[in-house]
Amino acid sequence: MGFDNGTTRKHVAFLFLFAILVYFVGNGSLTITDPVESNYTETAKEMLASGDWISPRIYGDYWYDKPVLFYWELIVAFQLFGVTDFAARFFPCLFLTASLFLTYAFGRHLYGARIGLIAAILLGASVEGWYVGHAVITDTTLFFAMSAMLAAFYLGYTRCGRRWVAWYYLASFLAGVAVLTKGPIGLCLPGLIILVFLAWQRRLKELLSLHILAGFVLFFAVCATWYVPMVELHGTAFLDTFLGVHNVLRATVPEHPKTSTWWFYLAVFLGGFFPWSVAGFPAAVKKMLHRDIHLPKDAATRFLVVWAVAVFVTFECMATKYITYTFPYMMPLAILFARYFAAHVQLTRVVAGAMTAFLVVAACVIASPKMDDHSGRLAAEALVPLAQQLEEESGETPIVVSYRTDYQTSLVYYSGILVERLEDRATIERLRPDGISWNAKDVMPFRAIEDLPADRDIILVTGAKGEHGGELEEKDLERSLTGEWKELTTAGNRRLFVRLAEK
Structure with a gap:
């Protein structure tokens, strides 16, 4: 040889x-x-x-x-x-x-x-x-x-x-x-x-x-x-x-x-x-x-x-x-x-x-x-400056959540920001890793909709138009999550919304 x-x-x-x-x-x-x-x-x-x-x-x-x-x-x-x-x-x-x-x-x-x-x-x-x-x-x-x-x-x-x-x-x-x-x-x-x-x-x-x-x-x-x-x-x-x-x-x-x-x-x-x-x-x-x-x-x-x-x-x-x-x-x-x-x-x-x-x-x-199309890199490029701006204005790190779309670990990887998967409490309990089941793969951080604080800035990431979750509009978020939501940008296959903290 x-x-x-x-x-x-x-x-x-x-x-x-x-x-x-x-x-x-x-x-x-x-x-x-x-x-x-x-x-x-x-x-x-x-x-x-x-x-x-x-x-x-x-x-x-x-x-x-x-x-x-x-x-x-x-x-x-x-x-x-x-x-x-x-x-x-x-x-x-x-x-x-x-x-x-x-x-x-x-x-x-x-x-x-x-x-x-x-x-x-x-x-x-x-x-x-x-x-x-x-x-x-x-x-x-x-x-x-x-x-x-x-x-x-x-x-x-x-x-x-x-x-x-x-x-x-x-x-x-x-x-x-x-x-x-x-x-x-x-x-x-x-x-x-x-x-x-x-x-x-x-x-x-x-x-x-x-x-x-x-x-x-x-x-x-x-x-x-x-x-x-x-x-x-x-x-x-x-x-x-x-x-x-x-x-x-x-x-x-x-x-x-x-x-x-x-x-x-x-x-x-x-x-x-x-x-x-x-x-x-x-x-x-x-x-x-x-x-x-x-x-x-x-x-x-x-x-x-x-x-x-x-x-x-x-x-x-x-x-x-x-x-x-x-x-x-x-x-x-x-x-x-x-x-x-x-x-x-x-x-x-x-x-x-x-x-x-x-x-x-x-x-x-x-x-x-x-x-x-299968990565959160472009969304991360938009997320990082937005999160930095909100932190500079409020003095507190904003909460970033992923909602009604497939969770993207690449968004976390490229941005360096922890992104939580937003679900209601019942869904979180159903998906929680427990025993020998495929739920063991659901290790991303979760946050319950019911626990979203009113006194913190929230950045919400969802699907782009035509993508899974992309049908969301500001009025849909205000109805399901309460508060005043504003769509900021579309980056790659994701759209970014923000809800500012109540003064």
């Missing part, structure tokens, strides 16, 4: 330039969006401000949604580049770039340098690869850690190199990294892949290898760096929410029932692996028509097939479905598809060139305004 010849050096240089062009150019103009990206960035921002790098927190309260590794990445990026959009997207882009080199190296080891290069291009110039490589989410780190772990296991299994046992220990370390990134799935999913592959190979005794068993010691040591302090600091509150809600509940009760359909991940494959899923479709149909489909006999292809199928089936069986959940199958898919596209060089060049150009344009021109 070493990069020791001229061809490999040219491939590495090409992939490096490709990654810079497709994954780093235009990053600074991509706004942090709701509802997912902003949770990560606001949590990292608050952890950095608090000086506590162990306990994730949001809105001043502890937050047990995900393990700590991705927050550490964001904190490091914020320290290096400041709290900017470029910094937030730096490590996702970096790990996707690393994943391209990993795909190249592993594909090169299995089938040769040409296959490895094409596989890396298929991964990098795909819709889902581009999306995950730019998104401020855990999936890119998980993808790299899990893919590298499985590749390391396979190299140990095939006794690659004189010191082949080191691959097993590297796999154990990377499994710990995956669990620090997204929880138990970081071990359970690759463990299932390895188990099925070894059963197919009739080599289950490999699991009893001293080096694999000893590797678990390393795995637990890596995990203990964060999980042990969290249990000691937060006890059952951490275990119930992190394991109970964000792992067990997510697997058994759909968070978004509309996506819980049997065809959801088929659509994700076609759209996410575009354009290669479409470009390779004629060959797939031809194979089916000629009944040229058979189980692979060589270990390498078996391993890739088990890897891809196990990921798909596992998440197909889970109740909660997300677009990015099946992303870990992209590396084996890219390597397997590369064998077809290697025989169609001209097609590959044309499609890859067109897709690369489109992705660069998407990052620099298309994505930014679309992302602003």
